[in-house]
Amino acid sequence: MxxxxxxxxxxxxxxxxxxxxxxxxxxxxxxxxxxxxxxxxxxxxxxxxxxxxxxxxxxxxxxxxxxxxxxxxxxxxxxxxxxxxxxxxxxxxxxxxxxxxxxxxxxxxxxxxxxKLMVAHTRSWNAPIRKMREVISSGRLGRVTQVHTIRYSPWLLRPREPMEIDTALGGGVCYRQAPHQVDIARLLGGGLVESVRAHAGRWSPDNDTEGNYSALLQFQGSVSATLIYDGYGYFDDREFIEGDVFGGDRQSGPGQRLRQARAAGQLDKNTSRSGVAFDIERGDGDANRRPRQPFFGITIVSCERGALRQSSEGVFIYDERGRSEVTCDKWDGPLKVELDEFRRAITQDLPMPHDGHWGKATLEVCLAMLQSSRDGREQQLLHQVASPY
Ligand SMILES: NC(=O)c1ccc[n+]([C@@H]2O[C@H](COP(=O)([O-])OP(=O)(O)OC[C@H]3O[C@@H](n4cnc5c(N)ncnc54)[C@H](O)[C@@H]3O)[C@@H](O)[C@H]2O)c1
Known part of the structure; x- marks a missing residue:
């Protein structure tokens, strides 16, 4: 039923x-x-x-x-x-x-x-990220040595409710965007972060909240991860993969389009809910374009005997034989995979992937990033759990 x-x-x-x-x-x-x-x-x-x-x-x-x-x-x-x-x-x-x-x-x-309790909807559920985890778990490339994930987006230029740009209320990129990257790094790096050193910046003249960060995560087992996020929208990293993930020349400048619309007074909080801001960001030339796989910046995983990164159809594997590709099922939009896992855990009474303990461990990293940035020190973590995959 x-x-x-x-x-x-x-x-x-x-x-x-x-x-x-x-x-x-x-x-x-x-x-x-x-x-x-x-x-x-x-x-x-x-x-x-x-x-x-x-x-x-x-x-x-x-x-x-x-x-x-x-x-x-x-x-x-x-x-x-x-x-x-x-x-x-x-x-x-x-x-x-x-x-x-x-x-x-x-x-x-x-x-x-x-x-059951599930903490859902981070980009660690993107099929290429899941596929990377599968390759890692197969053992064919040996152990993971480091994970690198970067995202440049116009996050701060989109219309925002006051709470979204108030750090004390869970606003800014350390609360709103870091959970995606932390989940990606924890899923691929094994889950157990031992320490965090980070710096977050507030460089937007219009929004007094974090708009960027750089973080170094040290995992159990000598694995490290770097997380880079820039939400100011001057550069959009989708440009790196124009012909690769988006399947053609992408019209450049989503941040520029949002900035111009903002200056012209076309963006208010209602334009976000009505989808107008998304149309402006995407631009006319991109209206019918959709990446074949979901994309949240560049993630590269180094392993003992190879490396991994996202391709247009799935994942490129680099090893002693050169480059090969493993494909992912066609993308059917956000949240579907999470819903499938949610249902399976409920109806079959299985452990919930990304349960409350997983979500708490990810929040612990995000909070440590903010704290490390404030006091300029490395933070030790106490509540980490291993990747369930
Ligand atoms: N995972 C993702 O990719 C993703 C994308 C967007 C938003 N989100 C998350 O979704 C959440 C909401 O963000 P949003 O951008 O949709 O905000 P939003 O402001 O567009 O929507 C929030 C809604 O909650 C309603 N609301 C506020 N207080 C309420 C209350 N006490 N009872 C009932 N309804 C209440 C508001 O009226 C509003 O309609 C955030 O946690 C955000 O991080 C996640």
Whole structure:
């Protein structure tokens, strides 16, 4: 029987859920909750769901099996715990919470109520990243020695709600974007980060929050990882892989287009939810283009006997015989793979991949990056868990 799933937070991130449900089997998207009446009306019309003005009212629906929490970061813990206490399985957006103590409360609520908790939707679920993990786990290239992942995007130029650019409320790239890169590095590097040294910068004159960082992660077993993020939008790293991942010449300058639109007063917070900002960022020339595989910057893995990086169809493997390629299944949009894993763990009562302990370990790295940047010192980590793959 299909699992009935509801969504808390009918905003930008939440839109991935109905799309993914339509691409997979085993779920019915039946309900949603949001404080905004216009958000509720839009979702009710578009998806025919029942809507509520609070997470508590949503969770009072007896027939509901699971809840996807996609509200702003400061509400993740409270909304997830409300759903877990109501006996619903929960998938929560990254970052899992803003504090490690909140992560512990979420983990305890899941255990006490015997329901599953998954921290979802980071780019570590991208098929090429998963394929790299498969190659590593096969042992054919020996042990991983280092992971390098970089992303240059126009993150700070997109229309932003006040909370998204307030570090104290989980805003800025260390909370909002680092979980993607930390999950990628932990998945590929084994999961167990021992220490972090990082520097994060606040260089945007318009937004007083972190817009960039460089971080060095030291893993158990002498594996290291570097994480680089720049969200100012002058350079977009998709340019590196124009003909490779995007299958043709990509019109350059998404950051430039957003900057011009911002200067012309065309970007306000509503343009984000309506999709206008995405159209401006993509540009007319790119309207029908989509990468064949999802892409979140360049990730290169060095191993004892070879190296890996993303290709247009999957992953390039470099070893003593030269370069070969392993392909991935066609990309069907975000969140689908996570939903499949979520359903499998619930219906077969299996351990949840990227459970609360995994999400807490990733948050610990993000918090250590901020702390290291503030006090200029290396941070030792205490709550890491191994990669489940
Ligand atoms: N994984 C990804 O790629 C990705 C992409 C975008 C957003 N996100 C995540 O999704 C979450 C939401 O971000 P967003 O960009 O969609 O923000 P958003 O502002 O577009 O949407 C959040 C929605 O939550 C609603 N909301 C706020 N407080 C509420 C409450 N107390 N009860 C019910 N509804 C409430 C708002 O009205 C809004 O509709 C964040 O955690 C963000 O990190 C993840």
């Amino acid at each position: 299909n699992l009935k799933i509801g969504l808390v937070g009918l905003g930008t991130g939440g839109r991935s859920l109905p799309l993914a449900v339509s691409k997979t089997t085993g779920f019915d998207f039946v309900a949603g909750a949001d404080l905004r009446a216009e958000g509720r009306a839009l979702y009710a019309k578009e998806f025919g769901i029942e809507t509520f003005d609070s997470v508590e009212a949503l969770c009072a629906m007896k027939a509901l099996d699971a809840v996807y929490v996609a509200t702003p970061n400061p509400f993740h813990a409270g909304h997830a715990i409300a759903a877990l206490q109501a006996g619903k399985h929960v998938m929560v957006e990254k970052p899992m919470a803003l504090t490690l103590a909140d992560c512990d409360r979420m983990i305890a609520a899941a255990e006490k109520n015997r329901v």
